[in-house]
Amino acid sequence: MLELTRITAGYDRRDPVVRDVSLHVGEGEAVGLLGPSGCGKSTLAKVAALLHRPDAGTMTIDGAVIRGWRHRAPREQRTAVGVVFQQPRLSADPRLSLRELIAQPLRSTGRRRDVPERVAELARSVGLSVELLERRPHAVSDGQLQRACLARALVLRPRLLICDEMTAMLDASTTAALVAVVERYRAASGAALLAVGHDRVLLERWCDRTVRWDERDTGKTPAGTVTAGGGLRPPAAPR
Structure with missing residues (x-):
């Protein structure tokens, strides 16, 4: 459904906050992206939502390569993605x-x-x-x-919903209510979900799988197993 391949992005080409990162969200799949504030996960979410053009890498939705961001993207691609941010x-x-x-x-x-x-x-x-x-x-x-x-x-019935820290400012009851709304929509439509946040318990309960993002000395890259092509996999369970 969503394929991000070797994405590098940020607000200064000399110091990108996302370096050579790949991430896959399958059709109907719920993927959690877990990491601390400021690590770059929200920038990656904006790329996935067609709101921020990456400096390098490719992105596809339903197999179609994305060649334009924001209003330069074709309408069928823009309307395929819905996004909710942390601060309404x-x-x-x-x-x-x-x-x-x-x-x-x-x-x-x-x-x-x-x-x-x-x-x-x-x-x-x-x-x-x-x-x-x-x-x-x-x-x-x-x-x-x-x-x-x-x-x-949700109003345009997107096939992919991106929730970037959607519940970070909310109390527990409102969080539960909004997660339930998302899950009812996904059950009815088969939509995929990319949920970005720092609440490990919430993401692990909500999503089919969760990927951790940690800062490293070589740059800000997702933790776990990063393949030679920048592929992102869930981190191995501790022994």
């Missing part, structure tokens, strides 16, 4: 109501007729009342806003 207030337009926020991808892809039904369906799924849908981000809690951001990520 940085990824939500403060001028929009939650209803408008959820509907944003539908409107931008010319699917305005689907807005009423799809927004109502997703609001029920993530636990947002009609009254909350009319509020703007400043008038709701972080948990309520993150529910809206998850609904927005």
Whole structure:
């Protein structure tokens, strides 16, 4: 489904935060990427979400090579991926109501007729009342806003969902609720999941497999077995 091959990426070509990393997410598979803050895993997630062009390496979705990022990517590739970030207030337009926020991808892809039904369906799924849908981000809690951001990520029915520290700022009950929403969606659609985070217990319970990411002296690279081609495998169990 998703194949990242020998990806090098960052914000300064002289000092990339991701070096020669490969990662595979199979169709319908849930993969956890575990690592401490600042290690580069979120940069890799942005590459996978078509939001950050890598300096080197290749990426494919459903076997098709990605040649453009952001709005330069074909619509069918952009809409195949949904993403939820850690801080909802940085990824939500403060001028929009939650209803408008959820509907944003539908409107931008010319699917305005689907807005009423799809927004109502997703609001029920993530636990947002009609009254909350009319509020703007400043008038709701972080948990309520993150529910809206998850609904927005699901509104185009993506085949791959990327959750980058989605629950890091949430309490236990909201975390459980949002993970349940993701799993119901995956069960119904067969979508794959890349869950990025630093909570080992959560990722190991949530995902089919979890890959650890550790900093090394030679650069910031995923731990475990790294093949000659940069392939990433789960670390071996301790003896």
